[in-house]
Amino acid sequence: MSEVKKIxxxxxxxxxxxxxxxxxxxxxxxxEVFGYKFETEHALFGGIAIDERGTPLPEDTLEICRSAxxxxxxxxxxPKWDNNSKELRPxxxxxxxxxxxxxxxNLRPAVVFDCLKDASTxxxxxxxxxxxxxxxxxxxxxxxxxxxxxxxxxxxxxxDTCVYNVTEVExxxxxxxxxxxxxxxxxxxxxxxxxxxxxxLWREVVNRLAPEYPDVELEHVLVDNCAMQxxxxxxxxxxxxxxxxxGDILSDEAAMLxxxxxxxxxxxxGEGSYGLYEPVHGSAPDIAGQGLANPIxxxxxxxxxxxxTFGYEDAAAAIEAAVAEVLDAGHRTSDIAVDKSKAISTxxxxxxxxxxx
Ligand code: ATP
Ligand code: MG
Numbered sequence: 607m608s609e610v611k612k613i614x615x616x617x618x619x620x621x622x623x624x625x626x627x628x629x630x631x632x633x634x635x636x637x638e639v640f641g642y643k644f645e646t647e648h649a650l651f652g653g654i655a656i657d658e659r660g661t662p663l664p665e666d667t668l669e670i671c672r673s674a675x676x677x678x679x680x681x682x683x684x685p686k687w688d689n690n691s692k693e694l695r696p697x698x699x700x701x702x703x704x705x706x707x708x709x710x711x712n713l714r715p716a717v718v719f720d721c722l723k724d725a726s727t728x729x730x731x732x733x734x735x736x737x738x739x740x741x742x743x744x745x746x747x748x749x750x751x752x753x754x755x756x757x758x759x760x761x762x763x764x765x766d767t768c769v770y771n772v773t774e775v776e777x778x779x780x781x782x783x784x785x786x787x788x789x790x791x792x793x794x795x796x797x798x799x800x801x802x803x804x805x806x807l808w809r810e811v812v813n814r815l816a817p818e819y820p821d822v823e824l825e826h827v828l829v830d831n832c833a834m835q836x837x838x839x840x841x842x843x844x845x846x847x848x849x850x851x852x853g854d855i856l857s858d859e860a861a862m863l864x865x866x867x868x869x870x871x872x873x874x875x876g877e878g879s880y881g882l883y884e885p886v887h888g889s890a891p892d893i894a895g896q897g898l899a900n901p902i903x904x905x906x907x908x909x910x911x912x913x914x915t916f917g918y919e920d921a922a923a924a925i926e927a928a929v930a931e932v933l934d935a936g937h938r939t940s941d942i943a944v945d946k947s948k949a950i951s952t953x954x955x956x957x958x959x960x961x962x963x
Pocket of ligand 1: 621625682683867868886887888889890891892893898899900901903941
């Protein structure tokens, strides 16, 4: 019998609880089918934690996350908390939890399901075979550098500073090489080395590490070119690794290739196999509580947890195959349905995927 893995479950706000409930159904079924053992513990986080505990990230939530092997998160935030002071905003909780758990990369797979090619804005022949992963640095760059306002010669000026140190670049580039080694062994390192000093340092580090990963084919791509190639021939990419802001933009672009935000999984990782897994989408307050949310992004995030944290490739592949099977059979939630009147609910979609496993 396999050892018991601990999963911290954070449902969060808006559609978070609805989509997480479906992922938990899938978790139960994979336990039964594959014999893995999981112990889940629920924790308060985000807007609901602000309401009930006066802070977006209560200490006991952090403890539950720290003592678990992985975290499954729904979504946090909503208009109710948007005008709160900084320390009482759900988004502040997100930054806090990443920092407290030492998560420095965000992984976003973008896979085009054959039967959903009609949902994308790109032509089917361009999308054919698209299966890529964006690895985005999360802790450095222009988001966290010094910022200031000052009076210059021509009036008010603003300054954002972009800083990266060798250690920050090294740890994420190593992670990306390792991920690429387990996939199709191609790594595109994206920078703007013709203009930015941080990009030149980034490229030096990548080139220094490359000989340690001889089976991975490396290419350096300028960010503007990468943005173009993602629309022109997305199937040419396997793993893309890049700094914080470029990754923010490119991962949203890659997301749109697949048709719907309701389909996209993500993982945030630190050193080792610990990870926090969540759908790419937000709390979608406009559709919350109506059974309209697509649970597939959260279910695929669970599959990613099985693959990256637990190494349960059989269960991960089974979940992904079940999703493809249900979509192939024509079942759609309203976000991906061409004929909205035939759309199924959040729980119906979860039931079908669980049954397919
Ligand atoms: P955030 O600031 O958290 O990113 P947002 O409002 O920018 O929030 P989402 O909450 O992801 O972004 O919602 C964007 C749009 O996509 C909304 O119209 C929402 O209803 C829709 N959407 C998001 N997730 C899903 C889902 N799982 N199923 C169906 N529609 C979704
Ligand atoms: Mg948003």
